[in-house]
Amino acid sequence: MKLIIQIPCFNEQNTLLTTLNDLPRHLEGIDEIEYLIINDGSLDETTKVAWDWGVNYIVNFTQNKGLAKGFMTGIDVCLENGADIIVNTDADNQYYGEDIEKLIRPILDGKADIVIGERPIDQNEDFSFLKKKLQHLGSWAVRQASNTSIPDAPSGFRAFSREAALKLNVVNDYTYTLETIVQAGREKIPIVSVPIRVNKALRPSRLSRTMWDYVRTSMLTILRAYLIYKPLKFFQFLSLFPTIPGLLVWIRFFYLYFRYGGAGHVQSLIIGCTLIIIGAICLMIGILGDTITANRKILQDTQYHTRKMYYDGVKQAALKRHEKCMIYYR
Known part of the structure; x- marks a missing residue:
């Protein structure tokens, strides 16, 4: 050891x-x-x-x-x-x-x-x-x-x-x-x-x-x-900040629309749509990040096996060396 x-x-x-x-x-x-x-x-x-x-x-x-x-x-x-x-x-x-x-x-x-x-x-x-x-x-x-x-x-x-x-x-x-x-x-x-x-x-x-x-x-x-x-979990949480206000604005718009008519409240519809789109974009970024993380795990596994093969190979040579001090320049 x-x-x-x-x-x-x-x-x-x-x-x-x-x-x-x-x-x-x-x-x-x-x-x-x-x-x-x-x-x-x-x-x-x-x-x-x-x-x-x-x-x-x-x-x-x-x-x-x-x-x-x-x-x-x-x-x-x-x-x-x-x-x-x-x-x-x-x-x-x-x-x-x-x-x-x-x-x-x-x-x-x-x-x-x-x-x-x-x-x-x-x-x-x-x-x-x-x-x-x-x-x-x-x-x-x-x-x-x-x-x-x-x-x-x-x-x-x-x-x-x-x-x-x-x-x-x-x-x-x-x-x-x-x-x-x-x-x-x-x-x-x-x-x-x-x-x-x-x-x-x-x-x-x-x-x-x-x-x-x-x-x-x-x-x-x-x-x-x-x-x-954990990109998906992070961006799911982040997407709540624009999505929830967007839904509330939508609810306000539809309430006013069915109760009083839609005139004068189009701004609420536009703001709600914008916020929900932003939330959807955040969610899509999280999905893409999760896909990249899955690929990263594959690359890490490949790297692990590559490093293991390489370092286990040079380990045997290292055990035979008896120099007082080895100096590496990087």
Whole structure:
């Protein structure tokens, strides 16, 4: 059983060493542990720190591509190098390295394919009162969109089985955390959460410029993911807003028509028709989106089998390699 711990990095020379030193070297049920750094266009000595520490793999981006791109590239490299379990953690030492054992246990026991670390948000002194409430709100929105019970959706401390990693698709450029949970819930991938601990913050979060920018982007990410997996349900709901007023206007028109005659009330008929047409258009968009979603499931299934054949093939070659450190340039 091989575990690869991946760490996306962007200018992390001051915190990366602390994070790496905190990672476990041996875990019960794991035969081999390797370490991967995704250098997302860092301008400092992040790569040198990783090299000197002795990580097994380094992915170098020539420019900053964002957290989601770094995460998915790391997943591909882990699969290519024979990982049976992949753990993603942050480079700022936010999470306890010892908790990786708790994180992978449900996968080893066959109870889940994705495990999310649940932070003690309400007890976290580094989070303001507003941020705590917004974190809870965002997690609630993800639970509604994904039909899961994950209490800490934005947590970046998570583990994936090889099977789950082969099925992952992230189309968002901002972050992978929310979209992967929605995908897991909608695709019926077994997902659970476990309580974890957090360290004192070593630096401010870089995910967004302001709290409101983070909220706005997160809500758009959730909405986009929901539209991908449940377009018919979304547009059915949206179509009610013009359709119901349109029907009420029609009822008013016919009431006045049969009671007083139709003169002077043609405007109601026109407005009602317009609103109902808009509602019908929304419904048609939902039907088209549902058809596209069905085709997407077929493409995902094809992609899964293609990736499985490819990565299972290169896995055997990866197990025979014994280089100190492999460096990838993307």
